[in-house]
Structure formats: structure tokens, C-alpha cells
Amino acid sequence: xxxxxxxxxxxxxxxxxxxxxxxxxxxxxxxxxxxxxxxxxxxxxxxxxxxxxxxxxxxxxxxxxxxxxxxxxxxxxxxxxxxxxxxxxxxxxxxxxxxxxxxxxxxxxxxxxxxxxxxxxxxxxxxxxxxxxxxxxxxxxxxxxxxxxxxxxxxxxxxxxxxxxxxxxxxxxxxxxxxxxxxxxxxxxxxxxxxxxxxxxxxxxxxxxxxxxxxxxxxxxxxxxxxxxxxxxxxxxxxxxxxxxxxxxxxxxxxxxxxxxxxxxxxxxxxxxxxxxxxxxx
Amino acid sequence: xxxxxxxxxxxxxxxxxxxxxxxxxxxxxxxxxxxxxxxxxxxxxxxxxxxxxxxxxxxxxxxxxxxxxxxxxxxxxxxxxxxxxxxxxxxxxxxxxxxxxxxxxxxxxxxxxxxxxxxxxxxxxxxxxxxxxxxxxxxxxxxxxxxxxxxxxxxxxxxxxxxxxxxxxxxxxxxxxxxxxxxxxxxxxxxxxxxxxxxxxxxxxxxxxxxxxxxxxxxxxxxxxxxxxxxxxxxxxxxxxxxxxxxxxxxxxxxxxxxxxxxxxxxxxxxxxxxxxxxxxxxxxxxxxxxxxxxxxxxxxxxxxxxxxxxxxxxxxxxxxxxxxxxxxxxxxxxxxxxxxxxxx
Amino acid sequence: xxxxxxxxxxxxxxxxxxxxxxxxxxxxxxxxxxxxxxxxxxxxxxxxxxxxxxxxxxxxxxxxxxxxxxxxxxxxxxxxxxxxxxxxxxxxxxxxxxxxxxxxxxxxxxxxxxxxxxxxxxxxxxxxxxxxxxxxxxxxxxxxxxxxxxxxxxxxxxxxxxxxxxxxxxxxxxxxxxxxxxxxxxxxxxxxxxxxxxxxxxxxxxxxxxxxxxxxxxxxxxxxxxxxxxxxxxxxxxxxxxxxxxx
Numbered sequence: 001x002x003x004x005x006x007x008x009x010x011x012x013x014x015x016x017x018x019x020x021x022x023x024x025x026x027x028x029x030x031x032x033x034x035x036x037x038x039x040x041x042x043x044x045x046x047x048x049x050x051x052x053x054x055x056x057x058x059x060x061x062x063x064x065x066x067x068x069x070x071x072x073x074x075x076x077x078x079x080x081x082x083x084x085x086x087x088x089x090x091x092x093x094x095x096x097x098x099x100x101x102x103x104x105x106x107x108x109x110x111x112x113x114x115x116x117x118x119x120x121x122x123x124x125x126x127x128x129x130x131x132x133x134x135x136x137x138x139x140x141x142x143x144x145x146x147x148x149x150x151x152x153x154x155x156x157x158x159x160x161x162x163x164x165x166x167x168x169x170x171x172x173x174x175x176x177x178x179x180x181x182x183x184x185x186x187x188x189x190x191x192x193x194x195x196x197x198x199x200x201x202x203x204x205x206x207x208x209x210x211x212x213x214x215x216x217x218x219x220x221x222x223x224x225x226x227x228x229x230x231x232x233x234x235x236x237x238x239x240x241x242x243x244x245x246x247x248x249x250x251x252x253x254x255x256x257x258x259x260x261x262x263x264x265x266x267x268x269x270x271x272x273x274x275x276x277x278x279x280x281x282x
Numbered sequence: 283x284x285x286x287x288x289x290x291x292x293x294x295x296x297x298x299x300x301x302x303x304x305x306x307x308x309x310x311x312x313x314x315x316x317x318x319x320x321x322x323x324x325x326x327x328x329x330x331x332x333x334x335x336x337x338x339x340x341x342x343x344x345x346x347x348x349x350x351x352x353x354x355x356x357x358x359x360x361x362x363x364x365x366x367x368x369x370x371x372x373x374x375x376x377x378x379x380x381x382x383x384x385x386x387x388x389x390x391x392x393x394x395x396x397x398x399x400x401x402x403x404x405x406x407x408x409x410x411x412x413x414x415x416x417x418x419x420x421x422x423x424x425x426x427x428x429x430x431x432x433x434x435x436x437x438x439x440x441x442x443x444x445x446x447x448x449x450x451x452x453x454x455x456x457x458x459x460x461x462x463x464x465x466x467x468x469x470x471x472x473x474x475x476x477x478x479x480x481x482x483x484x485x486x487x488x489x490x491x492x493x494x495x496x497x498x499x500x501x502x503x504x505x506x507x508x509x510x511x512x513x514x515x516x517x518x519x520x521x522x523x524x525x526x527x528x529x530x531x532x533x534x535x536x537x538x539x540x541x542x543x544x545x546x547x548x549x550x551x552x553x554x555x556x557x558x559x560x561x562x563x564x565x566x567x568x569x570x571x572x573x574x575x576x577x578x579x580x581x582x583x584x585x586x587x588x589x590x591x592x593x594x595x596x597x598x599x600x601x602x603x604x605x606x607x608x609x610x611x612x613x614x615x616x617x618x619x620x621x622x623x624x625x626x627x
Numbered sequence: 628x629x630x631x632x633x634x635x636x637x638x639x640x641x642x643x644x645x646x647x648x649x650x651x652x653x654x655x656x657x658x659x660x661x662x663x664x665x666x667x668x669x670x671x672x673x674x675x676x677x678x679x680x681x682x683x684x685x686x687x688x689x690x691x692x693x694x695x696x697x698x699x700x701x702x703x704x705x706x707x708x709x710x711x712x713x714x715x716x717x718x719x720x721x722x723x724x725x726x727x728x729x730x731x732x733x734x735x736x737x738x739x740x741x742x743x744x745x746x747x748x749x750x751x752x753x754x755x756x757x758x759x760x761x762x763x764x765x766x767x768x769x770x771x772x773x774x775x776x777x778x779x780x781x782x783x784x785x786x787x788x789x790x791x792x793x794x795x796x797x798x799x800x801x802x803x804x805x806x807x808x809x810x811x812x813x814x815x816x817x818x819x820x821x822x823x824x825x826x827x828x829x830x831x832x833x834x835x836x837x838x839x840x841x842x843x844x845x846x847x848x849x850x851x852x853x854x855x856x857x858x859x860x861x862x863x864x865x866x867x868x869x870x871x872x873x874x
Contacts, residue, residue, distance in 0.1 A: 001385040001433075004398040010361040011392045012349045012537075012550070055352035055359070056541045056548050057782050060566060084566040085782045092781070098357035218569055245565045247537060250392035254534030254557060257581075258571075260589030265391070279507060280571065315801050336799045345797035518844045520813035522792035524802075541776045543656035554797060559789045560839055575841075608796065610804050610813055611848045 014100025041072040045108030046135035047269040053100030054089040061246040067137035105249040119147035125216020154196035207232035215241040238272035285468040297324035299461040308371035332415035337530030350550040363399040376420035376600040380530030382433035408434040417603030421487035427480040490617035499587035516576035518611040525605035525614040526556030531598040633665035633677040637684030642765040643709035685711040686749040699755040707751040710764035719868040764833035787817040795821035814840040
């Protein structure tokens, strides 16, 4: 053990960022675009998360929703559901207001290596679109590096859909297949109704060449995985982003453990093969 | 480094000299128990203690500490580090083993400057156990003595002839030797006498007997995930976290903000938490990833005997026996749990 | 503008208000962020115009219930403070007896007088919606001050959902069970810094039982200490007489 150096980073010390733009997405979710102060880069990868501070209210882990750009990033986008003190305070912010940021933390989706050259199947349940949007846009920015791209999207109701303008733009692309479903439709709804797993058998998957990226509510994974296995997909080719209580983000506080794994360090993105036998994972 | 031999009265003078010059924390009586506390009188030091209510980790990872000060209007954060030098007197070898384990946890990967600052400020004087506590099993865990262990600065051993062998093992430890300059050096006979104390302690610090080597625990637990013991014992569990809180190797924590009366400035606090508490794995949306008592109960034993081994190469139990005494429902004896798993494997 | 705060008392010993008065220097800090408009124990002014109502005491008469409803209507935020307000307090013990008998024992021949009419004791949240609770008999003023600061900053103050043992262990207290006492710490909501055990008493449970208090376990554990489940229950009802279903 070596003594701490005076210039050593304090892993608990947030750095300030300023709100540039915010927009309501649904009754409970808001979109935010922040920018770090001049000279500060975040250099994040798709699937990573940040610890967002609203001093006085606390800190909470939030997935990054924007795709990193090639040259490094001062800016980043978040989608925040209002569920507690920190997120309620975030919803009250106006452009120009400031927050504290730690991170990025965690293992990202392997967009640069294991996923290149393959067909990609994104399965997003509810808020699961938030981190996957980072990966999807990363892929779309380098479209030629990947094979077929399919996005399956599930929401509770049409009113709960996030990023509706962006989804429309994806829908219009001929190099991406977007299939949507809702649990409960309204008269305006023209797409599928029912659980997201029902969309999987309709796809013409090439199981050996497909890589699946999944994020959704805890209950969703088991059913989606079962369906993917039925389609002949290998656990080696499935990546999941799991939610846990990542309080410190640096593998110390213990709250996010899935059995012996720290979600904030070994996750939140796990290869299914690595956690198939981890009992608390799915 | 010179090892010295001193009698009890010289020890008292030496401790008094340390108190006069340094901030000293030492083991003292607390009601009919023992606790580490600020030492102001040499006579209050109780090197004959069996075990302290809380382990000395509280000086490195306190129950509550300020990590940061903030100003939410300016959105500024300022780290708070505690680096005032201090001497810790009377740490038992098993507790030193636990501190060394925390050293690993807080210095691997993301280094925790708050812990490291306090740790760097400490001079640790370990004292070999003179009285075995009713539940101790450090002898089963390989932590009855300092043989094969490090991290401390000095070792005190009460020999059978009533004298103390004073053994500085680091520069910090040697720096405390000033007042003992004229004390006789320890001879071979004294070192032999110390070995006898160690041998005896290895045998006697086994009030509970673990029927396997600690290194067998990870393998044993790997095959015991669905053993009925977790459900059975958890039935009586209050989820009170007492076993977590008194454990010298537990380090889980929570972070919480508090505002000053100006409602603008405040501090971010780090507080001890425990995996046995109901809300430990609950997320803001309300989902609790370890909602059942039995799941939390099992998690603690797996952390002790398997997960920490996988992450740091250490069994996160040093055999202090505190969890056994602290559990009101008497379900927290790890030796009972592990032995039963072994017998019913 | 500072929020206008009114403090009201119902059936209680008014010890919780006294805790606020006892805040000493911190009281000045408190007054720098709030504007007290009614507080019987500290000032003679009265007002019907306030933002935050702090309510102490339990409800034991119909006219008190009416008064409480009127307070609730005027207040934007209502904070119940102290065991009487949050649980019904020791007062609730009378619910184990017929009201006529209670009246007779307390008031003797005068029991029939209309202003002495009584009803089963109710906690504040059994009559009106309570926004926040500060538990305890008496309350811990530090906790109240934390709640008020959080509230004024726009945060929803939380009460711990873990047992008192957590704070007791952090305070390095010996366990009361080691001295043959029945302590309610393992079943009781933390937040007082284990006030009683830190001063050599068992926990009386004045902060209320936890939502998931393992009372069944406690009843079995009593045997290990040569005590009975009945003895435990007697201790529990002092502050935690159950709320009658359907009332």
C-alpha cells in the first residue's frame, strides 16, 4: 500500500457540468444535454454510466444516452425518470443550471471490437432504450462497420415511448429495422401490442452472425433470453446491461453486487455467458 | 531494528511519554467491555482486553465521515481528508489482519484517498492477545499471531515472566522507541519466550473450532448455494446489520448529503451500511434486488468466504468472533454455519 | 420569503415542543429560515395563515379531530412530530379498555361532563394526511432540524428503514440483551442515534416498529434469554398498540 499523493484524484469528487438543453419526453422522463466545463473531457463509451450529483439531495447513477463522438466529448445526454429526491431535483433544472458529475464508470458494450462486422439486434424495454440509444447511434455513425441492424422496442403505452422524433427517423432509414410494441395500445397505435419477446420469432435471424444487446426492466431478461436461445443464439453473443444500486461507482460501497460481481466495475454491461451461472443476475 | 525488553512500569512510562507527545488511541474499559478510545492516562490502557466492541477499523473507515464539502450555488466540491497523525495502541493480530485486508480493498483499482489518508496517518502498535474472548476463533483463521502478517509498525508481547517484548518493525514503529533507548535488548531467550506465547495463542484462540482450512471455504460455499441453512437461520434474522457493523472486514457504505442552515452549503457523508439491511440492494425505482432475508443472510457468508477471496485473494473473516456475540438471535456464528455445510456436503 | 410555520399540540405532554425550544443556538438558525406564526409554548401570537404545520400530540376527542382537519386544510405541508402524533403514543394504551371505563378511572364522578367525552386514541395520520413524520418520545431536535432543512431545500426527508441496532452498534454500546433486558432495538425504526441504549436503557420502541419488523423471530428469541413472548408483547404495546383494523 502506498501513501496517497497530494495530486491524486479523489474518486468521490464530482466535476461540474452545465445544462444546455432539456425537454420532457413523457410524464415521468426528461431528456437532458449537459456540457462539462471548458477543457474537461468525459471520454465515455456506449453502455457506461455517470454518478450525477445534486448536492444537498445526493447522487445517483444514470446511464449515458448519447453516442460518444470520435474526438472526445464535453457534452453528454441523459434521460432521467423522476423516482427520488435526486431525480426530482434534476427535473427542476433549467438551462444554465449546474450539476456535479463523476465517471464515466463501468464496462461498455464492445462496439469497437466484438460487435464489428456482425448483425446487431437491440432489444430495448422501456427505459432500456436510454443506454442502448448510445450504442445504436454509435453504430449508425459507423454504419458500414456492422451488418444488419434491428431494433426491437417495447413500451408500456404509446405515451411512454421515448425519443419519438428519433424513432421516426430510424423508421425511415433503409439500413435499420425498427419493430415496436406496447403493452397497452390506444386508438392511434398502429404497431404491435404485447410483450417484446413476441417480436423475436418474426425476425429472420442469422443466429451465428447476430450479436444481441439487451436492456430493460428486471423481469424482461429471463423471457428475452429464453426466446433468443430458442432462435439458436449463443450466450457468448448476447450482451445485457443490468440495473443495480451503483452508489459509489468504483467497486467499494457494495450495493451493486450481483453475487460476487460489482455491477459498477464488471458491468453494467455483461456478456450473458459470463453471468448465466451467476444466480442473482437474471 | 532493536527489540527491547521492558517491565510493566517501564511500559507505563513509555505510554505516558507517547501520550505527552502524540495523539494516542488505545484500548480501554467501557462498562464491562472494552473499546478503543482517545487515551489520556497511561493507566487506562488495557492491553489485557479480550476483544473490543468495535474493531479498530473505525479509525480508518469511521461510522460516519465527511468526504466532501459543497456549495450548491457555485457548484463547487472540496475534498475533506483527515491526516492528523495518531498512534493506535493495543490492536490484536486478527484485527491487524483485517486492517491489511481493508488496505487492499481501498488501494486496489480506484484508490480511496479518504481511507488512505487516515491509514497513512496511523502508527499501529499491535499487542499479542493476553485474554481469549469467549467466541474467538482467530487461531482457526491463521490470524492468532502476527507471524506471516504485516502492515503494523510495532508488536508488543507480554512474556510469561511479566515483561514486554517491544518489537518495532517499521520506521514509524522505530520512531516510538526513543524513551526506551536505555532498555535492555531482547535476547534469544526472550524471542523463544515470545514463540511460546504465539504457539499458545494459536491453540487457545479457537473457542469455536472450524473443521477445515480457511482456504477450503470458497470451494465449500460454491456447492452450498441452495443449502437449507440459509433459509433456516434467516427465519430468526432481524435484518439489523449488527453482524456487519461489528465486523472488522466489512466495509460497505452509503453516501448521503446534509445541508447547512444557509441551505446552500453542506457536506457529503459516508456512513457504514450493511448487506443484511433490507434496503441495501434496493434501487430508486423501488425494486429490491435482495428483498428476502435468507438471500441477504446467504450473501453475507458468501462475501466472507468466497466473493472477497475471488476479488482480493482473502477470506473476509479473521476469527474475531464479534458477530457471534453481537447477534441477539444467535444465528451469526460463521463457524457453526461453515461446519454444518462441511458435514452436510 | 420565509415559510410561515405554525406549531400545534393535541393530547401529549408537550415535551416535543420543548425539544425545539431546547435547540438553543440552533434555534436562531431555525428562525433564520422560517417565520413562526403560532407556537403556544413560545409565543402569544396566533395565526390561521401558514405554510407548514408542525403537529404534536394524539387525537382523543371529536372536537380535536375537527380542529386537526381545519389545520390540514390551511397547511401546505403537515409534519407530525413525536410518538403521540405518529403512533398515538402512550395515550393509545387506553384503547385496550372500554372508553366509559377509562373516563371513569380518570375523571371519577365528573366523567359524564360533556367536555370530558373521549374516544379511542388516534395518530395524526389516522385523521388527516401527514406529509412527514419525525418519530420519537420525545423527538430528537437534530432530526427535526434535518427534516426542516431538507424540506426547505425541496428534498423529501426520509426516515431510516433499518433497526435501531445499526445506530447502537455504531455508538459502540454493549447490547442490552447481554444484561438480561428486553430491548426493542431490533424491531424499532432507527433515527434517534440509539438514545436510550447509549444511556444504559433498553429501547422502548418509541419510534415505531419497522415495516418489516421480525416480531415472530423476536418472540422465539425471547426463550434464549429466559424471557417469554408475552413479556415482549407487553414491552411492545407501550408505544405500539396495534391500529385496530377497520377503524
